[in-house]
Amino acid sequence: MSRWELASRTRIRAFREGPFVLIVAEGELPTPGYEVDIAKSLLRIFPQQFNLLRRAKPGIFPQHITPYRYAEAVRYPEDQPQITVHHADGTDHVDIEPAGKELVGYVEAVRGGTDRPAPPEGAEEAIGLSRTLSFDEAFANALANLPPSDATHADALARVQVLEIGGLFGGFAGFHHLFVRVSRTIT
Structure with missing residues (x-):
């Protein structure tokens, strides 16, 4: 397996329900041969920050842009109105919406x-x-x-x-x- 790297995104949203925040990222991958993940940043900072990541899967895949949507639920302090997500295009400070x-x-x-x-x-x-x-x-x-x-x-x-x-x-x-x-x- 290849190494994880920051992924690009077209949109990131966050939704709160109790102590959990659901982070939903959308974007495009260079081929369908990639997987996406959201992981805690290694930065020791409060509140915790997160990284939007991708890595290539082994194998041969057609060379066409592939849209993705990925969701990850994380425990996050209830008094925080935003969550920070790092990605290939920089950093987003995402407002946390109530789950509808x-x-x-x-x-x-x-x-x-x-x-x-x-x-x-x-x-x-x-x-x-x-x-x-x-x-x-x-x-x-x-x-x-x-x-x-x-x-x-x-x-x-x-x-x-x-x-x-x-x-x-x-x-x-x-x-x-x-x-x-x-x-x-x-x-």
Whole structure:
């Protein structure tokens, strides 16, 4: 595999639902032989910044411009009105919009459906998403999205429980994701 590099974009939007922001990037790739990702910037700054990336997949592909739409949900401070995304054309400071009607499925996944099991008393919750429909990837992402532990003793035991598993497909954000909701209690 080739190395990740900054990708160009034609548009970036951001939508908030609770502690999560959905970043939706649109643009063009030189061939269909590229994959896109949004990753945390290595800059140690608050609030966290993000990079819009691309890398070539192995193989031979037709040489024609290919449009893309990529969505990534990230945990982001609720008091921040903008999110910063670096890309090949520079940096965008994107205003965070509330998630609207077009994202009702995403909102339900983040909040949890009305039929999902209730988390234990005092539990912290998070969701993780996997674009490759991998449970392992979505579960690891959910663990990473849990807030830092506030355990008061060194041998505290954290119990993580899967509350919900589901899929999001289609919509204007181009979803093709498995989501996993977890809760964590510390004893």
